[in-house]
Amino acid sequence: xxxxxxxxxxxxxxxxVDGMEVSGAIIPHLEQAISEIDWDTLQIIESQDDEGxxxxxxxxxxxxxxxxxxxxxxxxxxxxxxxxxxxGDNDGNNAAVDERAAADKDDTECDxxxxxxxxxxxxxxxRVMVHDPNKPIMDIGTVYPSMEDFRxxxxxxxxxxxxxxxxxxxxKSRFIDxxxxxxxxxxxxxxxxxxxxTVLRDxxxxxxxARRKTTTATSSYDTVWKGRQKALKQVHGSWxxxxxxxxxxxxxxxxxxxxxxxxIDLKVQDGSFYFRRFFCALKPCIDGFLEGCRPxxxxxxxxxxxxxxxxxxxxxxxxxxxxxxxxAFDFIDGETEDNWTWFMSQLQKAIGHPPLLAIxxxxxxxxxxAVKAVFPYAEHRECFRHLMQNFIKRYGGEIFTNxxxxxxxxxxxxxxxxxxxxxxxxxxxxxxxxxxxxxxWKRSSFNPAVKxxxxxxxxxxxxxxxxxxxxxxxxxxxxxxxxxxxMILWRKRRMIAQKLHGKILPAVIHQLKARxxxxxxxxxxxxxxxxxxxxxxxxxxNRHVVKACMRECTCLEWQHTGKPCQHALALISAQDSSxxxxxxxxxxxxxxERFRNAYKTIIEPLPDRTQWPEVDLPFLVGAPLPxxxxxxxxxxxxxxxxxxxxxxxxxxxxxxxxxxxxxxAAEEALKEIKEAEKGKKKMIRGKRRCKRCxxxxxxxxxxxxxxxxxxxxxxxxGGSSTMQxxxxxxxxxxxxxxxxxxxxxESIFENSPTRVTR
Numbered sequence: 001x002x003x004x005x006x007x008x009x010x011x012x013x014x015x016x017v018d019g020m021e022v023s024g025a026i027i028p029h030l031e032q033a034i035s036e037i038d039w040d041t042l043q044i045i046e047s048q049d050d051e052g053x054x055x056x057x058x059x060x061x062x063x064x065x066x067x068x069x070x071x072x073x074x075x076x077x078x079x080x081x082x083x084x085x086x087x088g089d090n091d092g093n094n095a096a097v098d099e100r101a102a103a104d105k106d107d108t109e110c111d112x113x114x115x116x117x118x119x120x121x122x123x124x125x126x127r128v129m130v131h132d133p134n135k136p137i138m139d140i141g142t143v144y145p146s147m148e149d150f151r152x153x154x155x156x157x158x159x160x161x162x163x164x165x166x167x168x169x170x171x172k173s174r175f176i177d178x179x180x181x182x183x184x185x186x187x188x189x190x191x192x193x194x195x196x197x198t199v200l201r202d203x204x205x206x207x208x209x210a211r212r213k214t215t216t217a218t219s220s221y222d223t224v225w226k227g228r229q230k231a232l233k234q235v236h237g238s239w240x241x242x243x244x245x246x247x248x249x250x251x252x253x254x255x256x257x258x259x260x261x262x263x264i265d266l267k268v269q270d271g272s273f274y275f276r277r278f279f280c281a282l283k284p285c286i287d288g289f290l291e292g293c294r295p296x297x298x299x300x301x302x303x304x305x306x307x308x309x310x311x312x313x314x315x316x317x318x319x320x321x322x323x324x325x326x327x328a329f330d331f332i333d334g335e336t337e338d339n340w341t342w343f344m345s346q347l348q349k350a351i352g353h354p355p356l357l358a359i360x361x362x363x364x365x366x367x368x369x370a371v372k373a374v375f376p377y378a379e380h381r382e383c384f385r386h387l388m389q390n391f392i393k394r395y396g397g398e399i400f401t402n403x404x405x406x407x408x409x410x411x412x413x414x415x416x417x418x419x420x421x422x423x424x425x426x427x428x429x430x431x432x433x434x435x436x437x438x439x440x441w442k443r444s445s446f447n448p449a450v451k452x453x454x455x456x457x458x459x460x461x462x463x464x465x466x467x468x469x470x471x472x473x474x475x476x477x478x479x480x481x482x483x484x485x486x487m488i489l490w491r492k493r494r495m496i497a498q499k500l501h502g503k504i505l506p507a508v509i510h511q512l513k514a515r516x517x518x519x520x521x522x523x524x525x526x527x528x529x530x531x532x533x534x535x536x537x538x539x540x541x542n543r544h545v546v547k548a549c550m551r552e553c554t555c556l557e558w559q560h561t562g563k564p565c566q567h568a569l570a571l572i573s574a575q576d577s578s579x580x581x582x583x584x585x586x587x588x589x590x591x592x593e594r595f596r597n598a599y600k601t602i603i604e605p606l607p608d609r610t611q612w613p614e615v616d617l618p619f620l621v622g623a624p625l626p627x628x629x630x631x632x633x634x635x636x637x638x639x640x641x642x643x644x645x646x647x648x649x650x651x652x653x654x655x656x657x658x659x660x661x662x663x664x665a666a667e668e669a670l671k672e673i674k675e676a677e678k679g680k681k682k683m684i685r686g687k688r689r690c691k692r693c694x695x696x697x698x699x700x701x702x703x704x705x706x707x708x709x710x711x712x713x714x715x716x717x718g719g720s721s722t723m724q725x726x727x728x729x730x731x732x733x734x735x736x737x738x739x740x741x742x743x744x745x746e747s748i749f750e751n752s753p754t755r756v757t758r
């Protein structure tokens with residue numbers, strides 16, 4: 001079996017590489033794409049995830065490593081070939097052109113003169129209005145569809161020719177150059193709409209205007225906003241009509257991709273029909289998930305930021321390269337239990353009831369109830385990241401860092417060890433978790449057969465980030481844009497799949513071989529070539545049992561991921577490389593065959609909306625909600641307090657709330673201090689007595705002491721002569737003393753300079 005037939009998709013016609021040409025030139029890299037890749041020579045940059053494990057190479061990097069080029073590069077190659085043909089340079093002609101010319105020369109040797117009798121469909125006098133908006137032509141007789149198109153083309157023509165132009169005040173159909181005699185006239189024709197160039201004086205005597213500085217007029221925000229809405233309406237159609245167009249879009253998709261599940265739900269109120277919700281799961285996505293992906297779905301929603309304040313819900317899977325795999329998406333008006341139940345019901349209609357399925361969600365109660373109602377036998381996991389965000393709002397402390405090893409440990413006894421440490425320190429916190437988070441959030445409780453050990457719902461966040469730039473489009477355009485992005489993604493990954501060979505994905509094998517390095521701390525004590533005890537020589541001194549033939553290790557990582565753990569790699573790498581192949585120890589979910597099955601069916605391209613089937617509805621479908629309030633529409637998600645935001649509050653409100661929180665915290669701290677001081681002896685401090693003058697109420701260095709201060713102050717106490725004598729002798733005892741006071745119990749407490757206990 002040759003390479004061309006091996007790479008051919010189901011139902012795809014058989015093509016030959018030699019016959020594929022673009023503008024007369026064979027695409028040079030197509031033959032190279034068929035050849036196999038030597039993975040040992042590829043240099044893949046290794047990166048680690050948040051747990052220190054090596055990650056599989058990124059999709060775009062792998063696309064480049066395989067030597068693949070996107071449409072833009074192919075177009076550049078075709079343009080380069082065309083330019084070489086137009087120049088007529090014999091040295092620049094490619095080999096394909098020379099071969100074609102030689103073939104034509106051979107054909108001319110046959111007697112075929114007069115065999116060609118050309119026939120055309122030309123109508124004399126017919127006007128064909130075809131022009132390039134970037135390079136318009138202003139020759140006499142050129143026709144434009146309308147006066148508006150003529151004026152736009154005229155401005156672009158002036159920019160290309162580097163001269164200034166303006167409309168004359170007396171004749172709106174006449175353009176002139178204010179610096180010379182150049183002018184042009186466009187007249188409306190008999191049909192009242194089309195415009196023809198009737199006069200052209202193409203003589204310029206002015207200098208170029210390309211280097212002149214121009215000023216841009218400023219416009220108000222409302223003017224710019226209305227202009228933007230007008231432009232969006234011309235490009236994507238009106239917002240109100242987009243809900244009616246969904247039915248036409250559905251018919252076109254179902255015609256080209258039968259088996260897809262596309263449902264539109266309406267709401268009837270007062271005899272009128274309003275859009276309510278929409279679900280779409282394309283047939284290639286459904287088949288690829290069931291045949292090529294692991295039985296794991298990540299479900300979440302993101303808010304739309306257009307005129308409708310609805311939500312885009314999505315179910316996302318994961319392929320063998322750990323790449324995001326869109327399965328289905330939905331438009332709903334809110335994250336209610338009713339909407340989630342409808343979404344899960346449509347998803348069940350698309351994928352059925354797989355015998356093995358794990359569903360990961362956030363802490364949304366409505367979604368949890370919907371999953372339990374529609375997929376009662378599926379393993380329901382809860383995002384650990386959302387759980388911790390709710391947890392740290394109520395509890396904090398160093399002890400709760402054990403939550404992370406509790407969630408990420410594979411062995412139940414290890415997870416329970418860290419959980420018990422927290423339960424002993426804060427039993428109320430663990431009771432809160434058991435009461436409010438009953439879903440599975442520990443790896444040790446996951447089903448190993450799923451072969452996906454993710455504890456977070458980040459897969460859904462990747463999809464939300466993938467479409468964030470298009471969430472303000474009208475509903476019909478948004479659905480078609482998501483389909484288009486999936487179509488491009490499928491084509492790109494299908495080209496990667498055609499380059500792969502072997503049993504297991506080469507990137508996975510490369511990842512495992514890289515992990516075999518740095519295992520010197522592990523010692524294998526063999527009981528058999530593929531069964532051994534693995535001793536850890538670090539401070540942990542752990543010992544695990546590995547049975548490579550059964551793909552088992554007592555650390556349980558191999559069973560949960562489907563890829564050998566470090567203990568298994570220590571045993572496998574100790575074998576003779578000629579007898580052992582790494583592919584034999586990796587689960588089938590990482591096989592090349594499954595990766596090809598995931599993307600083997602193409603996402604059918606669609607024409608523009610003017611070519612869609614017209615669905616004749618007996619009613620008009622209105623928008624789900626009236627127009628939003630005045631002001632700018634928010635395009636960015638409101639960040640929570642834990643993410644550095646203020647929860648959508650204004651600065652004034654956020655500041656007031658912060659002050660109230662600080663005040664409450666201060667009052668709580670003061671209350672705790674008062675409670676701590678209860679039962680202690682109260683200390684009473686009396687007034688101080690001066691050691692110099694004996695007075696109460698000040699110290700010996702205070703200005704209140706009569707012995708401190710100026711000469712006048714001393715004279716006021718005992719006279720100038722007495723003060724002078726005291727000053728000369730330095731005897732303080734000569735100073736008149738205060739009258740003797742008999743001490744009492746109250747005076748002792750009041751006048752004692754030290755603390756006295758009752």
